[in-house]
Structure formats: structure tokens, C-alpha cells
Amino acid sequence: MQTRRTLWLLALLSPCTLAGHGLLNSFSDLQWLPAPGRTPDQWNYRLDWWQEKSALLVAGDNAARFTLCLDYMREKLAEAEAMVAKSDTEAARVAMQNYRAYLDQALALLGAALKQPAARARLALTHALLEHQYMLSVDYPDLPVGPRTVLTALMEELNKRYMAVRAQLPGGDAQALFFKEEEVRWSWEMARRAGEVPP
Amino acid sequence: MIGERRWLVMLVALLLVQACGETTPPANPVLEGQPGGPYRMTLALDPPLPAAGEETRLTWQLTHSTNGAAVTDLQVLHERVVHNFIVNLDFSSFAHIHHEDFRAVTADDLKRASFTLPYRFPSAGRYRVVSDFTHHNRNWIKQFDVVVGRPDASTVAVADFTRSRQVDDIRGSLSVSPPIPVAGYETELVLNLTRDAGPVTDLALILGSEAHVALWRQDGQHFGHTHSYTPHMASMLRAMHDQATDARRRGQMMADMMVMMMSMPPELVFHGPEIPVHYVFPEPGIYHLFIQCAPGGKPRVFHFALEVLPWREGMQTRIDSIVTSGGDH
Numbered sequence: 231m232q233t234r235r236t237l238w239l240l241a242l243l244s245p246c247t248l249a250g251h252g253l254l255n256s257f258s259d260l261q262w263l264p265a266p267g268r269t270p271d272q273w274n275y276r277l278d279w280w281q282e283k284s285a286l287l288v289a290g291d292n293a294a295r296f297t298l299c300l301d302y303m304r305e306k307l308a309e310a311e312a313m314v315a316k317s318d319t320e321a322a323r324v325a326m327q328n329y330r331a332y333l334d335q336a337l338a339l340l341g342a343a344l345k346q347p348a349a350r351a352r353l354a355l356t357h358a359l360l361e362h363q364y365m366l367s368v369d370y371p372d373l374p375v376g377p378r379t380v381l382t383a384l385m386e387e388l389n390k391r392y393m394a395v396r397a398q399l400p401g402g403d404a405q406a407l408f409f410k411e412e413e414v415r416w417s418w419e420m421a422r423r424a425g426e427v428p429p
Numbered sequence: 430m431i432g433e434r435r436w437l438v439m440l441v442a443l444l445l446v447q448a449c450g451e452t453t454p455p456a457n458p459v460l461e462g463q464p465g466g467p468y469r470m471t472l473a474l475d476p477p478l479p480a481a482g483e484e485t486r487l488t489w490q491l492t493h494s495t496n497g498a499a500v501t502d503l504q505v506l507h508e509r510v511v512h513n514f515i516v517n518l519d520f521s522s523f524a525h526i527h528h529e530d531f532r533a534v535t536a537d538d539l540k541r542a543s544f545t546l547p548y549r550f551p552s553a554g555r556y557r558v559v560s561d562f563t564h565h566n567r568n569w570i571k572q573f574d575v576v577v578g579r580p581d582a583s584t585v586a587v588a589d590f591t592r593s594r595q596v597d598d599i600r601g602s603l604s605v606s607p608p609i610p611v612a613g614y615e616t617e618l619v620l621n622l623t624r625d626a627g628p629v630t631d632l633a634l635i636l637g638s639e640a641h642v643a644l645w646r647q648d649g650q651h652f653g654h655t656h657s658y659t660p661h662m663a664s665m666l667r668a669m670h671d672q673a674t675d676a677r678r679r680g681q682m683m684a685d686m687m688v689m690m691m692s693m694p695p696e697l698v699f700h701g702p703e704i705p706v707h708y709v710f711p712e713p714g715i716y717h718l719f720i721q722c723a724p725g726g727k728p729r730v731f732h733f734a735l736e737v738l739p740w741r742e743g744m745q746t747r748i749d750s751i752v753t754s755g756g757d758h
Binding site: 256258368371402407410411417 | 464465466467493495565566567570611612613614615650651652653670676677679709711740741742744746
């Protein structure tokens, strides 16, 4: 009954008054995913791994390592999307696995001594995880129908991991993410619906 | 001797090139809209080096990023196919402008997803053009930076925090709740309009809404475009905050609403003197707001500046709203 009432209320709203053209514009300045560069289906992909490991090793401090992990997560996500676009799900899984590795490393660094307060770094990670979910949801309808299911699983996993990090934020900081989270949910729902029709 | 002359000629040529560089303002080639994503939008300027006060033709083209095909099935939102906002980044001028303001959109324009209009940039400076379009029930924005004439590098944006502005015969006063907006939380902005010290009660719709609000943070980031906040929206927001509803279900309901509402006719809810607007400022900073409304049917733009703070322990985030949910205002 409550849901029906809510739907009725929704029906009375003027068009697009909430997301995008309206109240919520959380992602209007989003820095989109970079070009994928070397991808896991290339023979020299291992070079990327070495370069990244070396950069992390020589980074000046944990804060610099944390920032590098966030950059590499974006890169791995771009690689995963590029591999799904080529219907190479095995290569996409490799990129996703690397993404998870950098996410784990970023989380581990949160527990280590950072120059910036841990709360601020944690907040940066929650923003990054929301942005990654948003970009996946936007790109999803344009990806091939079968292979993109690997990204559906990643999306669900990201949401769970986001919620875990969010739970450690001070109450007011977590509450300030409410509308961004709603926009991600809405965007993902729109993607799933658009995805019902093969691109 | 010949060698010395050759060096002399090269030196003169070098000086000439440098001199030319000093006198030629930076060019605006075909501009690529940002951020990236599934759509690519370009903006071409004619002339490519616009001069202040002279007519420049702006032509946009929208294609799918994946295959370069024109986006042929754009949706009309608030009576226009593409809404364009042009602001001088010192916030001294603002325009909300559309292809349809000059001539009707033809089937050929839609087929090519190409839209054009003439514009006179009022002064030299660095401008941001934001284009806002709707496709598959989702709204998107693309931003372009345009250099006009020879901008004065020393010009900086100045924020005037005065909460009352006179435009022609209309005074617009802005009230804000909470009194200091907090990033990530809702803020209610209420524009109160008076004419000859009496309340304005003859507000008309402008492009399907009582108000169009375009805003930017002072560094040109975080563009937003929003409209009047109706009692029905208040009900929706209340439902959105209802934690008893499953999170995924809330996303589905929002998506349902978007799909259902695309063809709803515009409705004048607020006749004046107050127009409430709600917005969630995404990040802290100083924001410039341009509120466009039409008292007596004549469009006017009120410019305000607001400071938005990051959340801190003990801050007030509660809104004392003038809008009651569910009923008429």
C-alpha cells in the first residue's frame, strides 16, 4: 500500500526533476574513465603490472600509494569495460581481479599511517566507489549483452564493499552521501532497463 | 658571411613568429564537450575566434561515442531539445538559450542531431557553455570552454553575497534554509518577488517551470540546473528518505517516475511572490546562482552568490521548508 502510494506520488512529479536535470547533479563533473591503454588480451600486459608495482614501491609515502591505488582502479575498470566490449570475458576477469587487488591495497592503506586523516581518505574511497558504480551503470547498456554480465557481478560487489567503507565514516559524512547513492541506484536501474533491449 | 646572414634571417623570422604569437589570441577549434561518456558532443564556432559584441554562430553536433552515429531520437524536455547555458567565468554575464529561440527544429536537424544559434558574447573573457539534453529518459550535460577576444588575465570572479537584487521593476530576495548550506545535504532556496513594494502574484511559466536555476561553483565546476520545488516533489523526497522502502526498490521507483513523467504537461503551481527551489550542492565552495523567472510573463534573471560548507559536527542540516508536501501551496 505504501509502495503504491509512493508510486502515485512519483507520477505527479514534473519530468526529470530529481536526477540530472534537477535536484541531483552529483556526477556532472565526473572525470570519465581513462583510455584503457594496455589490456589483458595483449602479450605485453605484464609490463603494466611491473610499472604499477614499481611506482607503488618508490612512492614517497602511504598517501601517495593510496592515490596511486585509486588511479589504478580507474585504469583497471577501463580495461575491464574494454574487454567486455570485445566480448573477451576472460580478459575482463583479469582486469577485474587487478581492480580488486588495488581496492584491497587501498583499504589496507587506510589502516596504515596516512598523512591525511584516515577519515578523509576513507571519504575519498567512498566517492571513488560511487563514481565507479555510476560509470559502469552508464556504459552498461552499450556493452554486448552476454559478456556484460561479468560487470553486473562487479557492480553488486562494489556496492557491498562501498557499504562496508561507508559504515566507518562519521555519521554526518555518511549522510552527506545519501543523494549520490540514490543517483547511482537510479542510474543502475535505468541501465538495467535500457539493457533489456540489446544495443 | 653568408652563414651570418642566414642566422640573421632566422633570428628575424623567429622574432616575427613570436610577435605574431603575441598578437593572435588563442583559437577555438571544434570543441569537444566534457565529461566523456556514451555521447560525444562537439561545438563549432563561426568565426572560430569570437569577438566581444559581434555575432558568433554556435553549432553543436551530438553523436554516439561508440559508433559516431548521430543521436536521432532526442527527447524534448522543458519545451526544448537542447538547453544551453553560457556564462562568463567571472560570472558577469549569463544566458539560457536554445536553437528553437531563433527557428524551429526541423526533421533534418533532428536526423543530423545538429543544432545552431547566433550569440553575441557581451565582453572579452573566458566563457563556459553547458549543453543539456535528454535521451532514453536520462539527462546529460556537456561542457565547453570558449575564449572570447583577449581576456584580461587579472580578472577574477567576485562573489557578492547580498541577498536582494533589483532587476527592472522587480526586487528578488533570496532566503536560504539551512542558513548555511552544507555539501551533500538538501538546501531550500526561496526567491521572494516584489513589485513597487507589493508582492508579485502574476508569475507565468517560463519553459514549463516557474523558475530555471543554473548554478556553478566559483571555479566553474559543479554545474547544476534545477527548477521550482513543488509539494509533490516534497512528498517524493519524503518517500525517498523512507528507509522502510528497500534501497533497490527506491531506485526502481525513481526510474519509473522518469519514464512516466516525460509527457506530463507543465503546471503553474506557484503564482508568487515565493518560488521555492531545492538543491543538493555536491561539494563545498562559493556558488553563483542565476534564477530565471517570469513575473507578469516577462523573463528576468536574478544573480546571487552563496557559500556552501563541508559537513562538520554540530552543523544544522534541517530545512525549515515553506513547502508542505502533498497539497497545493
